[in-house]
């Protein structure tokens with residue numbers, strides 16, 4: 094490998110020897126393509142004509158008035174597929190095509206990454222296998238149906254917590270056995286090198302667009318930029334464009350689940366310790382021996398005990414700050430945006446909205462608060478209605 | 488390099504390939520785990536390969552993952568694993584190999600982990616998710632405590648990489664008979680094994696032990712014919728745990744296939 098993908102002391106490529114050739118090939122293809130004009134022309138064309146980029150930056154006049162700031166949302170919910178995952182998947186599907194791979198495989202939590210990969214499989218005429226925890230299949234069923242409609246095979250994982258971390262384990266197993274034919278479309282900025290670097294590269298279009306749109310609309314940069322963090326891809330994709338703007342505050346929002354003190358949450362940056370999980374050295378939820386703890390969140394996309402290594406570095410360096418929002422806070426924020434602005438957000442970015450409402454307290458009306466709305470909430474209606482039912486009973 | 492290599496010693500003393508059964512330490516629980524391992528010893532283990540249970544073992548198949556989770560649910564801690572290893576060492580002097588995931592080494596601290604291994608009489612450690620690129624993170628500790636670092640190779644391993652592995656590996660070379668993960672049935676293909684073993688032999692003088700997906704006497708015979716110095720049997724044995732009678736029967740059958 095050309096590098097070990099370090100972000101400070103984090104990152105690396107902690108996988109079995111058997112996966113090194115596959116990862117080396119992906120790294121090589123990525124390095125050859127990322128500055129290749131022909132590759133980038135094709136990527137740009139697909140993002141624009143197929144996926145609908147650029148996505149708008151929408152000002153929330155009503156909520157902004159109530160919160161006492163200038164509130165803008167980067168609308169990845171309007172991207173084809175319904176979430177930011179499409180940015181990454183189109184880039185990686187193009188890589189897979191260049192590498193001559195015959196099959197796409199992917200893990201998925203909320204199902205958005207699975208849907209995006211299934212969609213790309215249809216577009217690129219490649220068969221697709223999606224590994225998904227049985228618990229996630231239940232709570233994100235509409236996405237399972239979409240994947241199957243695109244022609245993908247959805248493989249339920251019944252091991253362990255039956256969520257994203259187990260789906261990643263299983264996808265890695267399959268890839269170990271089939272690395273010569275299959276391309277593993279990793280869904281977030283976690284995992285072994287080169288995935289954290291490569292996924293961040295393809296997602297950085299979010300922040301690049303948002304920064305330019307902000308300057309064009311308002312003539313100034315945001316005061317605060319806020320995004321939810323599961324593995325961390327929509328957040329890194331947003332943050333990267335602002336890293337050099339030292340006056341812009343960057344805030345990542347993790348899942349506090351039933352509360353940070355409850356032990357039932359997904360807040361690896363707030364409560365985890367550095368360790369190696371799924372190929373990367375980064376913060377993760379674990380016991381004193383190093384056994385990985387199960388995460389918990391109402392949102393399947395944030396229900397992950399690890400986090401991308403670049404976030405661990407940004408946290409340690411202080412360039413970004415990481416807070417957390419509970420299940421209940423996220424649901425309340427989802428309903429708020431739905432009723433006040435006519436947008437149903439996914440439960441994942443609803444966490445960012447919930448935290449942003451608190452951040453807004455210290456902002457002036459002129460200060461721009463930019464939130465990445467990473468996806469739309471159609472997939473979450475089942476969860477929302479069962480939460481509403483439970484609350485009506487209480 | 489180890490002052491002497493217990494694996495090579497056993498191999499040359501017995502004059503045939505080694506039978507190396509595998510178990511998960513702490514499976515089914517810390518109290519009964521020593522009985523499982525004792526059964527392997529009593530039924531002809533020429534060396535032992537013992538896995539530390541880990542919550543997220545992507546290099547293992549479903550059978551071993553279930554055993555890992557069973558051990559963890561029964562409360563197995565890493566301290567228990569070392570205590571059990573100490574007991575095992577009193578029962579036998581065959582080479583004792585450990586299979587572990589890196590986070591368990593990392594959280595204990597590499598130096599302490601390898602020191603504890605040495606104190607229990609562990610011969611070798613294979614860190615499943617630590618490729619050559621990261622080997623330096625444990626090699627000094629392994630060397631300090633005279634524990635052999637074991638590495639893997641497969642049909643994908645290039646000549647250049649075999650050379651790099653040969654420069655740091657000790658104990659034995661874990662040759663993956665089948666590209667995939669442990670426990671996939673009927674997968675060890677003799678011809679493929681032969682090719683990997685011949686490639687390995689050109690670069691590595693250590694004993695070559697074949698593992699991953701060895702389930703049947705026919706596969707064991709194939710590995711022997713292909714020139715393996717040892718045959719590691721994991722899932723096929725772990726599947727029967729904790730039924731000691733069945734474990735014994737599997738060991739007897741597969742060991743007989745080596746002796747011929």
Ligand SMILES: Cc1ncc(COP(=O)(O)O)c(C=O)c1O
Nearest residue numbers: 205323324325326327394441468
């Ligand atoms: C809409 C949405 N947002 C956020 C996430 C979390 O992923 P990441 O942190 O990589 O952006 C997901 C994951 O499935 C998602 O579907």
